[in-house]
Amino acid sequence: MRAINRFHVMDAIRRHGPLARVEICERTELSPTTVSAITAALLDDGLVVTRQMGTVRDAGRGRPRVLLELNPDAARVVGVKIAPTRIVHVVTNFQGDVLAGLTQPVRVDRQPAEVIADLVEDGVRRCVADAGLTLDHVESLCVALPGVVEHATGIVRYSPILTEANVPLSKALFERLGLATLIESDANAITIGEHWFRLCRDLDDFVVVTAEHSLGLGVMHGGEFFRGAKGISFNLGDLAMSANGKTVARLADQANEPAILAPVAGDARFREAIRLGRAIPLAAALIATGDNALTASARRAGEVLGLAIANLITLFAPPRVVLVGSTLALGEPLMTALRTALDRTLPAWLGDVSEIAVDVQADDTDWARGAAAAALKQLYGAPWSSTGPARPRLDMNAEDL
Structure with a gap:
């Protein structure tokens, strides 16, 4: 419940901010005590920052109004869309703003899964560098591709653009990059993209x-x-x-x-x-x-x-x-x-x-940005100072790449 409430507070700030605490209470239907505790922790962790509206002199009635907004520099994530003829990468900040993008032309359906994992690794490293960052600055990665994906394990059961089935892609990329890695269907990635940035x-x-x-x-x-x-x-x-x-x-x-x-x-x-x-x-x-x-x-x-x-x-x-x-x-x-x-x-x-x-x-960047938003969505609900985003399971039964 704590993680759910935390997510709703951060999502309200993202969607409607900057917001005062009383406005967060109204939008989330959480109690003032709960909102105060959550926002205090978010401020301590540097995930939200305050914005002061006006001054005591300007206001003429007590203290100036203090609003809360996301700290865009609190974290960076990478979103990747794997398509039949290209792999698209974006790096975003904590608000989902795109900092850098990269497209790799490649015949994905002609490559074994281990080569695709290598290409994604190379693209992530280059895109992160293009954003003026290193992997140490990146919190997590989300890769989206067509097909049937097990979100809980990061296994791609089937994809029309992969030559193998039951590919443990999350594990493969975690081993290559050391980043917490989510695997989503590309439909889920663009769905959250529509929710956060586009028509919904x-x-x-x-x-x-x-x-x-x-x-x-x-x-x-x-x-x-x-x-x-x-x-x-x-x-x-x-x-x-x-x-x-x-x-x-x-x-x-x-x-x-x-x-x-x-x-x-x-x-x-x-x-x-x-x-x-x-x-x-x-x-x-x-x-x-x-x-x-x-x-x-x-x-x-x-x-x-x-x-x-x-x-x-x-x-x-x-x-x-x-x-x-x-x-x-x-x-x-x-x-x-x-x-x-x-x-x-x-x-x-x-x-x-x-x-x-x-x-x-919607273009390729929007699909990759949706994947990045999926990574951010998980971060918003994670206790920042403890578990963070979920790590991939490394005890999978599927054969390693």
Whole structure:
């Protein structure tokens, strides 16, 4: 309970600060005694600082007002997004402001997991140096990638861009860098990015659907991630859409980027564009000029995505569903089909429950910044002078890298 209260106090200051203690009480519904004890400890630890508003002479009535705000220099963290054709790093301060960024072009799906861990290590070290820091200045690291991740152990059970399964990535990076390391699904990373910095700053309950090389799902409930057993994240592309005998059709089979691009995968231009991670902009340009095959493929993807989102709304009834990812650049054929399928399949009594928001502006830095925010979120709730962020478990059964 102490950690939960501490997090809520720091999150209130982050989201709405600078704040007076009485305002923190109002926003967190904690007692003045609890808020005073928590803020005193945060001040002692240097995690928040005071800002004096006015002077006694200016105020004309007692002492000047004292507000609390986060100390941006209290800690630095690193966020990493692993994508099929690149690894993106950012270093942020305690408020989540980006201090430095780095993108490494690499064919991730062609590399063994141990090479990916080496590349992440190299990128972290370089990005930290570019920020004018050393690893001693960094408190923790969060790495996000598509697939199914066990948050509790830092094991990647499955990722469409890794050649191996059950990869103990947290352990591998901790051994290389000596930093407390979290592993998240990229959908969870952008979900917290939407909550802290983008379209859901006003909500603590919402759903994020990511549409890129793979299809992901992030569910925020009460300001916390909704996770499965062992902290497992969700891979929306695994959702079964139909089953016929021994064959199971999954959402990814029709709606991820490889499925959408299948009609043109043999085209020499697209082979090179896919290699460089530029296939979706090229496909969008061809759709705009009337390419029938790609238009039909985008529409099919939109239809099944609309059906999947209708099922999510039926299950969770969130006030907002955010769509984010590079696939959205395909534009009108995809989105019109998605909204039509959603309207057709959603139960009428849920038609006015969920707003659909599309974040077409989120870029690679936003995904990596979301990963950094996940690391900060854990720091905000940790007793700073004792346990700090969770260390990875080193007694895992999965084979070492």
